[in-house]
Amino acid sequence: MDDYQLLIDLHKSADRQGPGGDAETEQAIFLAMPDRSKPLKIADIGCGTGASALLLARLPKAQITAVDFLEDFLEVLEDRAASMGLSEKITTLCGSMDNLPFQDEAYDVIWSEGAIYNIGFEKGVKAWRRYLPVGGLLVVSEITWLTASRPPELQKYWEAEYPEIDTAASKIAVLEKHGYSPVGYFVLPAHCWLENYYRPMQNRFKEFLDRHKNSKAAQAVVEAEIREIKMYEQYKPYYSYGVYVAKKVDQQP
Numbered sequence: 001m002d003d004y005q006l007l008i009d010l011h012k013s014a015d016r017q018g019p020g021g022d023a024e025t026e027q028a029i030f031l032a033m034p035d036r037s038k039p040l041k042i043a044d045i046g047c048g049t050g051a052s053a054l055l056l057a058r059l060p061k062a063q064i065t066a067v068d069f070l071e072d073f074l075e076v077l078e079d080r081a082a083s084m085g086l087s088e089k090i091t092t093l094c095g096s097m098d099n100l101p102f103q104d105e106a107y108d109v110i111w112s113e114g115a116i117y118n119i120g121f122e123k124g125v126k127a128w129r130r131y132l133p134v135g136g137l138l139v140v141s142e143i144t145w146l147t148a149s150r151p152p153e154l155q156k157y158w159e160a161e162y163p164e165i166d167t168a169a170s171k172i173a174v175l176e177k178h179g180y181s182p183v184g185y186f187v188l189p190a191h192c193w194l195e196n197y198y199r200p201m202q203n204r205f206k207e208f209l210d211r212h213k214n215s216k217a218a219q220a221v222v223e224a225e226i227r228e229i230k231m232y233e234q235y236k237p238y239y240s241y242g243v244y245v246a247k248k249v250d251q252q253p
């Protein structure tokens with residue numbers, strides 16, 4: 001089994017594949033869409049097994065297009081939607097976030113939690129802008145430095161993992177540069193990482209290793225996750241996910 005299949009196997013049974021929380025998704029919904037009864041077309045990009053799509057689908061008149069490039073995750077999302085009676089509100093689409101088959105201005109809201117880093121924040125916000133009308137909303141979470149400086153070990157670790165990691169001021173500047181006006185920003189609290197994401201993952205390590213007969217590749221997957229968790233536990237005052245809500249504005253030449 002290759003590394004990608006191993007990652008799918010480790011994460012597929014989880015409620016979420018990255019840091020986040022229902023209350024925090026609700027907070028972003030409140031910032032972006034205070035009128036919950038409006039008809040809305042929402043694309044949830046990099047939806048995983050549906051942590052945010054299944055909440056967004058509860059908005060009375062929302063229609064969700066849930067996009068991921070992993071069919072395995074979308075199948076889980078479809079089963080979860082069916083068991084919650086939400087199948088009619090969610091359409092899944094298997095495809096890559098850098099090559100979406102959407103018409104210009106097709107969505108009122110582009111939503112993406114813990115996923116835009118796969119193509120990079122700047123590339124993503126630039127590419128996705130055309131799917132929104134002027135006034136349409138982008139809601140995106142992105143790993144963010146919480147302070148102006150940080151310990152060198154931490155800086156080195158994250159710059160190797162994701163060189164685009166930066167402060168909120170820099171992320172907001174990127175949004176403004178690419179034709180968005182910031183509406184709101186907040187930081188995911190520690191429980192979104194620990195209770196909602198890392199602890200449930202840690203509880204799956206043993207069965208995961210057993211399933212793969214303790215193979216070297218499976219051990220390497222677990223070791224990389226353990227390193228990431230240790231980094232977070234040690235340095236959590238310095239970074240988190242920022243949740244950015246921004247509105248598309250007319251870009252002056």
Ligand code: SAM
Nearest residue numbers: 016017018046047048068069096097113115118
């Ligand atoms: N939004 C979900 C959540 O918060 O639980 C999933 C977050 S997970 C960290 C990132 C997701 O992005 C995964 O489901 C992964 O399959 C998806 N992904 C990665 N690269 C992608 C790409 N190029 N196109 C579409 N989806 C992608």
